[in-house]
Amino acid sequence: MNPKIEKLIKLFAKLPRVGARGGQRIALALLQDKTGRGTALANAIVDAVENIAPCPCCGVLTDRGIGTCEFCRDASRQNGQLCVVRDLSDVWTLEKSSVFHGRYHIIGGLLSGASGVLPQDLNISTLPSRINDEKITEVIFALPNTVEGKTTQHYVMSVIGDTANVNFTELASGVPLGGDLDYIDDGTLSLAFGGRKSL
Numbered sequence: 539m540n541p542k543i544e545k546l547i548k549l550f551a552k553l554p555r556v557g558a559r560g561g562q563r564i565a566l567a568l569l570q571d572k573t574g575r576g577t578a579l580a581n582a583i584v585d586a587v588e589n590i591a592p593c594p595c596c597g598v599l600t601d602r603g604i605g606t607c608e609f610c611r612d613a614s615r616q617n618g619q620l621c622v623v624r625d626l627s628d629v630w631t632l633e634k635s636s637v638f639h640g641r642y643h644i645i646g647g648l649l650s651g652a653s654g655v656l657p658q659d660l661n662i663s664t665l666p667s668r669i670n671d672e673k674i675t676e677v678i679f680a681l682p683n684t685v686e687g688k689t690t691q692h693y694v695m696s697v698i699g700d701t702a703n704v705n706f707t708e709l710a711s712g713v714p715l716g717g718d719l720d721y722i723d724d725g726t727l728s729l730a731f732g733g734r735k736s737l
């Protein structure tokens with residue numbers, strides 16, 4: 539096989555849920571396309587990768603160098619609620635369901651002995667000052683209902699500790715055990731959010 543094509547297939551194959559066969563199909567489709575889609579895709583990737591960075595406040599991916607993200611700039615979202623999630627896809631899920639209109643904090647992973655994720659790998663050190671500065675009164679945990687999710691939740695609570703007078707809540711049952719927020723339908727998510735329990 540031509541080394542340029544082989545390289546392209548290998549790069550696509552490493553993407554989430556693509557694999558070797560998918561990588562071949564994508565590479566072939568782009569190379570045979572006559573409409574310039576390959577170049578447009580390459581330019582869009584370079585543009586996004588170079589110009590998007592995590593919001594320094596909450597971790598949501600946003601335009602690099604403009605300060606905080608749209609959620610942190612939106613004054614109507616400063617309602618005292620802060621939702622702690624694992625990654626940006628959880629924010630997208632919650633936004634799609636319109637159940638929440640506060641601020642987010644993306645911690646960027648879950649503590650795990652098996653995969654070697656340690657507290658210093660997570661975006662949590664700024665949480666106490668955020669809670670203070672943004673007058674947060676409720677920290678809502680929307681982490682996966684797994685051992686790692688619960689361990690991480692307890693750790694985050696201990697980091698926030700007695701720094702402020704905040705209530706801790708978590709989503710009610712309805713979030714499937716071992717499940718990610720991605721797989722929950724809007725109705726279930728809305729129920730889980732509405733029936734959240736104090737910790």
Ligand SMILES: [Zn+2]
Pocket residue numbers: 593594595596597598606607608609610611
């Ligand atoms: Zn932000």
